[in-house]
Amino acid sequence: MRPVVFSIYHNRFEKMNSGSMNSGDGEMGMGASGEGKTAGQPLSDFLLHLEDYSPTIPDAVTAFYLQTAGFETTDPRIIRLVSLAAQKFVSDVANDALQHCKTRGASQTSKTSKGKDRRYTLTMEDLTPALADYGITVKKPHYFV
Known part of the structure; x- marks a missing residue:
């Protein structure tokens, strides 16, 4: 059910942009039905859909970390938006x-995984460069034996 919400907004955005660019009548977001939409209408529609949406990260977890960071809100839609x-x-x-x-695995060919579907394991070796792309530095802790 969640991917449908995203595809609805993606398609609506494309229709709104193509309608305003191709119609030439000066109305922003003129749809096929002929009704004009204001610039804030898709955002308000999106916020209405957030009321029914249940994110993967629970609201309680998001609210806890927002409160820890000093952000206070009573609107559950804001919490779901952050989630x-x-x-x-x-x-x-x-x-x-x-x-x-x-x-990394393409360079290392193994004889056991040629015929079947390969299973991947999330390791720090793969996660570290992925996080570095977003500006997050991860260092391995020193292990003492």
């Missing part, structure tokens, strides 16, 4: 780490 942004950030970092793992 959605955090979810996208984690997803982007995980995807980048997977790409690093695939490129």
Whole structure:
């Protein structure tokens, strides 16, 4: 159900941009039905959809970290918006780490994984360069034996 919400907004944004660029009538966001939309209408629609959205990161966790950082809000839509942004950030970092793992694994060919689907493991070796792309430096701790 969650990807549908994203695709609805993606398609609406494309329709709004293509309608305003191609129509030439000066109305911003003139849709196929002929109704004009203001510049803030897609944002208010998005905020209305956030009320029904349940993010992967729970609201209580996001609210705790927002409160720890000194941010106070009573609007649950703001908390869900921050949860959605955090979810996208984690997803982007995980995807980048997977790409690093695939490129590193492409140079190392193993005989056991040629015929079957390969399983990938998230390691610090892959996560460190993915986080470095976002300006986050991760250093391995010193291990004492």
